[in-house]
Amino acid sequence: MQSIAFIFYFCPNKIMNSKKITIHDIARKLNLTASTVSRALNNHPKISDATKKLVHNAAKELNYRPNTIAASLRRGKAKSIGLVIPRINRNFISNTISGIEKVTSENGYNLLICQSEESLEKEINNLKTLVNNRVDGILISISLETNTSKHIKTIINDGIPLVQFDRFRSDIETSKVINDNFQGAYDAVKHLIDKGCKRIAHFGGADIISIYAERIEGYKKSLIDNGLEVDPSLIFNKILNKEEGYKIANKIFDSKIKIDGIFAASDYSALGAMLAARERNIKIPEQIAIIGFANEPFTEFVSPSLSSLDQFGVEMGISAARLLIEKIESKQKEVIPKTVIIRPKLIIRESSK
């Protein structure tokens, strides 16, 4: 007796870590077949309630853990969804992931997450991994480097449901969930004009990415619709972080270019501009009104607080995941690609009041 306790005390892992229980073990114990056990566990209608109860009890007693992998192999599907995003640690993206995870887990799907780190090569590899893992569907927001749709088309031709969200390629027919970047930009610029701005600069992203191209278009259209003209020398590309925003703002202040407003495609570049202005005692919003994009958490707390456009990240993730699951689970092969457009909401704060 003593020695048994002794062994248990020192090697609990070894002792307890018995081999995994399978449906065959349960079947043997109950004098049934694996098929019956399988059906009982899956609540198949043709199995009597009595046996179901027996099986469930035995499963509990033996501490049975179903082997998802085996089931996946047999079914040819893994009940899992792959997600490819540029980076996880971005406020907006982690919000979308949160929404996605909520929906997928509610529907019994596992979520496989890959970061492309803004690299096309990694993005391609990520997709390969997901295909090899036989995911039921893929959600993707493309990298900044992605200037082709070939890899994505391959996926679609393989018959794997795919939904794009946020950053997307428009030359492929997929469902997608996107922000109305045009409208957001339009609204922001209109607001600046309403506040009296006449010379509004735009700090944009890489215009090969559609979301940034659209913001530029919205900016232009808003100017024109509101009686101002587009001055190409006020449009700056690839200004997305604080440092670049700071640099460009300083460059403008040093030059002869006069501006009284900035619409930035990123809160960070807007912040950079704010800091540059502050250093020169240029009053915000009196001398320059500023609006950013994405409604990063810090925008609320800086001073002056920064006007911005909220993108509803969680909601976007939820819709994207729902669209994908709908497509996965629809019997009829052909689901008409849907585009869900979320209109960003202008949050007016001190920087443009």
Next chain:
Amino acid sequence: MQSIAFIFYFCPNKIMNSKKITIHDIARKLNLTASTVSRALNNHPKISDATKKLVHNAAKELNYRPNTIAASLRRGKAKSIGLVIPRINRNFISNTISGIEKVTSENGYNLLICQSEESLEKEINNLKTLVNNRVDGILISISLETNTSKHIKTIINDGIPLVQFDRFRSDIETSKVINDNFQGAYDAVKHLIDKGCKRIAHFGGADIISIYAERIEGYKKSLIDNGLEVDPSLIFNKILNKEEGYKIANKIFDSKIKIDGIFAASDYSALGAMLAARERNIKIPEQIAIIGFANEPFTEFVSPSLSSLDQFGVEMGISAARLLIEKIESKQKEVIPKTVIIRPKLIIRESSK
């Protein structure tokens, strides 16, 4: 001819979406066996270079995609790692995930992510899902609600490698990567005292979670070591967000309690306190110096900018993932549990200068 082109044009999916190629298809094409093909693809030494080349070419030509699931079933392992965290969309956590994903993907593991949403019940379910998916190992940061280790012990007894990070249970022997919360708190409070504070309040979290308990202890020890005494009426628990910080600060200001410094376990509660002070024209840091915890992005941008403790999220994720993979891949069953302690770095900003 015409008609073929026609068909291709209208139904590319149907045509191209042929059944998945398996190693048997490759074998058949080359007059070999599946075993040989499998070995060739895995670069087995006993297969001649000639056949390897043949197999690889055929694989490419047929657009072969290995079925990871089948391999996983056979191997009993999925080359995947499970991650359980309270929420994805928190700056610190998304940073750790980013680090984790980097390491796991570099080592050929998939990452399965689950959110517990601060619920013990969900945390338990998450673990079940991961076990059913036969993950090779698990990384976990526990929920606020988790007041037991039973579910985690089960995992360990099942022989599944598990590493805790950030929020952890100390009554289970696992490797872990944690912040030196005691030291961080100690440093922060010492800094406040050095700046002349005599009556420092602490806005803490739930003290059943060790990281918060440690911050309290560090706070106390620092007071004592530096010749001040601990006044329990200055310690407030479960004050972790802006609203609560704002509320408690106001309560203090309304009372007879005099304070000249706040060390908060969260940047958000620190911010709430800042806003409350600002409303009453209490000068920061002259009348009250404030330090937060986590170095959230906004801390740099508020004004006055908020001193805080940086937790090195990405590095923490990297270490945790490395520890886990090391454990998974070590041949000898018994790996001595290691604890990696990352010392938070005090970032001194205007709020405590």
Next chain:
DNA sequence: CAATTTAATGCAATCGATTGCATTTATTTT
């Protein structure tokens, strides 16, 4: 050149759950 070693490949079982079809048992109908 026979005997032995080495290299390369094949055979067949296996991982664990699922599922179409067959079979048995129980129930109902005529």
Next chain:
DNA sequence: AAAATAAATGCAATCGATTGCATTAAATTG
């Protein structure tokens, strides 16, 4: 009570890759 129907369970193949052991072919040795 025989026949027909329904209900419950069993049989056996299957999903695709891996792997220990056997086998064949080629190379080496004495």
